[in-house]
Each structure stands twice: as C-alpha cells, then as structure tokens.
Amino acid sequence: MTRPRADLLSARGVRAPEGPLAQRPFLRETVRYGAAPAALVLLLTTALAGAGLALPWALGRTLDLLLGDDRAAAGPWLALCAALTGATILLGALDGLVTAVANARTTAWIRDRVLRHVLATGPRAALPEGDLVARLVGNAAQAGPVPATLAATLAAVITPVGGLVALALTDGWSALALLAGMPVLALLLKVFVRASGDAGAAYLRAQGEIAGRLTEAVEGARTIAAADAAERDAARILAPLPELSRQGYRMWRVTGRSTAQAAALLPLLQLAVLAVAGLRLADGALSVGGMLAAWRYAVLATGTGALVGQLNALVRGRAATDRLAEALAPPAMTYGTRQLPEGAGALEFRSMSTGPLRQVDLYVPGGAVAAVVGRSGSGKTALAAVAGRLADPDRGTVLVDGVPLPELSRDALRREVGHAFARPALLGATVGGTIAFGVGEPGPDEVRAAARAACADEFVRRLPLGYDTPCAEAPMSGGEAQRLGLARAFAHCGRLLILDDATSSLDSATELKVSRALLDELTPGTRLIVAHRVTTAARADLVVWLDGGGVRALAPHAELWRLPEYRAVFAEEAA
C-alpha cells in the first residue's frame, strides 16, 4: 500500500489553477453557495456606507445653520446627525454578526464538500493526510469568508466612489483636485493585490508541506525513534520553513510598503482638496459647511484602508480555494445502477492494467478460494484494490458475475464485495460498533458470530465492557486489530471477499482457524486472499501467481510447487 508523500506532490502534477474567476470553478461554487447571506452583508454594508456618506452632508448643513441667523433650524439637522451616527453603530454591529454567521456556514460547507469528495475518490486521493488536514482546517477557514468579503469589498468601493461623487456635487473644482491624484492610488492597489496574492499562495503551499511531513512523522514516530533519526527528520519536516518565512516576510513587506505609500499619498490628496475648497470659500463659491463637507468627502474618497483590508482577505481566500480545489482535482468514483444477477461471485479481469500489472486476463470461478502470491512489489495489493473497486484500473475491465464493477450500484457493490486489510482502521465508537461498521448494520448476534469466526470473540469478551468497550480504551496489538478488521469483513460478507494480507499478524494456529471459518462458517462465495504464507496458498483452490507485471500462472498450489521459481517466492517472504 503506497501513500503520497508531501515532497511527491509536485511530481503528481498537483498545481493551483491560474487565471480569473471563470477558470476557478470551486471559487465560483463557493461564491454561489454563500450568495444569500452575502447579499444581506452587501445590503448592510451598503446601508453603512450610505449612512457614512450622508453624515458629512448633514454635518455641513448643521454647521452652516449654526453659523447663520436661524440657529433653531439647526435642531432637526443635529438630530439627523445623531440618527446617522446611531445607524452607523447599529448597522456595523449587525454586519459583524451576519458576516460571522455567513463565514462559519460557508466554511462548514467547504469542509463537508471537500471531505466528501476525498472520501469518494478512494485510496488514490492526491494529497498526503497532513496536508489535507491543513487544507481542511486552515485553508477552509480562509476560503469560507470569500462570499461575504466579496460583498463587503463591493460596499467598500461604494464609500470612496460615493465620496468622490458627493465631493463633485459639493464642489466640482475640489473633486478635480482629488481626481488628479487618483490614478496613482489605483496603481498602488493593483500592485498590492498582485504581489500579496503571489506571496500568499506560496506561503500556504509551504505551510501545507510542513503539515504533511509532520503527519508522516507522527505516524512513523516509532521508526524514527528506532533509527535515532529525530533530528534528521525534524530537519526534513522543517525544510520548507525558510520558504515559509521568506513568503511571510514578503507578505508583510508588501502590506507595509502599500500602507506606507498610502499613508504618504492620502494626506497629500486630502490637503490638495482642502486647499482648493479653501480658495473656493475665499471666493465665496463655497460655504463653511460646504468646505467641511468637501474635506470629509475627500477623506471618505481616499479612505481605501477598508478596501485594502478586504482585498487582502479576498486574495488570501482565493489562494485558499485554489488549494482546496487541488483536493477536488482527482475525479470522484461514479457508480452505476445495476444489481448483480444470481451467481457465486465469479471474478474476471479483462485486459486489465493497474500499477505494475499490464494487460491481465484472469478468471476466478465463483465460489473458489484464490490465493494471490508473488514477490514484494509484484502488484498483489494493486490487484486486490481493483478487484473490489477500491480503485479503478488504468485500463481494462473487472467483472463480478459478468457485471463490470463500474456499472454496479454503490449499494450492491459494497454489500456484495467485502475487504479486510493488514492494518485495518477501527472506525466504530465501540469495539462492537467497529465490527458492525459498514453497509446494513448487522445486529449483536451477527457481530458476535463474525467475531467468533475471526477468533476475536475471546479477547473482546475479556475487555472491561466487552463489545461495548470504547475503542479508545482498548489498545490493541497488531494481531488483535487485524482480527477485528476480519470480523468486520465477515459481518458484511457478500459473494466476494478480498483479504489483503489481512492475516499477516496472526500466529499460524489462529490463521488456520480463520481459514477454516472462511470456508465453513460464512456466506458461500469467492475469496481472493493476498498471501505471503505457503500454508495459505496450499489451502486455496487456486493460486494466482503474479510475476513480471502479469499473471505468471493460475493453478493449484501443488502443481506450481514443482517449479523452483514458485518456491523461491515463499523463500523470499520467509527470509
């Protein structure tokens, strides 16, 4: 069984999509999912921007009235100023609440969507577990806010654009003074978005690589300790750290430079507006209140701080959706609608190629026990995986009782074809739940019968709560875990049962008992048993001998045993 390593990712051609929204289907899908709450965010932030834009106008009028003869007339305007300020506070709070809920909802949807896809892809998922976890946890949290941020960015554009329009309405000359400096501001924003986007994507890539390597190390902790390689492995895990640091500094440099440039440019622009408005006041073309409004509008029109923040979040969110889209890249397995006809589980491979195996044609009669043998790396696990459609072959077809596996309904496939592995994952909450885990939950009696057949009943009953013992409280040896995995497969036994090295940790006596149960106690059907032991091969009806990228022979063990090369397969395994 092979898993991708973090450093093999680039070799697998996993790369972020490039280009605009149209070429980023997952980004589009995310935006579509979060559209409804984002529309509410847009409404609130637009109202917020509207209140912000109305305030300078109301303040200007109030000031002019207070400076004039009819001060009493300023009362309602003063009340309007208070109302606009109150509305700003209320809308801001509501916006915060709706945005937080929308972001959490979209983040949860992204995690669900990506995880479901990864599970539907099967064992050939493109990413190492640690990297995938980093993407599901960190990147999903950055991608979730994209729809609401997009809405808030639109509203963040309203304030400067509205400020400019309102300034033009208040005083055209002051607006022209501001417009003269605007191209520089637009250029600054464009450079910022591009530079921070590149740095952000590279940062996330390095972060994912470290996470992937760390998970590998946690899994291989015993090997690392035995090899006294902790320091060497720490260096391997942290190898992408300089790149992470470089990209982190680059992001800060881009943000810092943009902030400094904006800090230098914006007061200059506001000062230019104030100077022109002052001249217009001196000419009598503008009132004092008008000048106050012009200055406030100049501040709003140049107030790109919020916009920069939103753009920054959008750029990070876009890079995060790109990384999540990589997890969605391998196609999910699709299923047909057919059921299996009457039959005993005849298994057939037609011109099938997968892994090291090329153009395999093989027929295992229904009800036969077939042992799959061959040297290490000859493709036994690869054959077992396609036989039960854990993966599809690169080429050719696999059929059970004459039906190509992709045409079977998902339910029929998983009901009729069972698997047990060398290192089974114990996925139930309790030991009994682990055995029952799968299609059509078997009852307690069936669970016990399966455990007995797999020689697991005795040690399970010795656990503090027997079958109800939580898995976390039942540390197990490799052989015990294997017996639970076998019991799980037995409890769901259909017409084809595939054991991939699933008895390798059992002692010979237990393995013999399990083999007998396999023949006598379970639903009759075909058994495909990946075997390293000569005794397993000897007990099988037929041996599928894999060698040199194909099936070297399909014959009973006794017949093959005459061949020195066949005997050498077991000599190698025993060595």
Ligand SMILES: Nc1ncnc2c1ncn2[C@@H]1O[C@H](COP(=O)(O)OP(=O)(O)OP(=O)(O)O)[C@@H](O)[C@H]1O
């Ligand atoms: N779908 C695949 N695509 C590419 N390579 C594959 C695929 N499946 C398996 N391989 C490669 O083929 C080789 C054989 O793998 P496999 O696990 O089937 O061997 P095996 O006979 O079960 O070995 P062992 O007895 O050591 O467990 C390995 O190098 C593996 O990485």
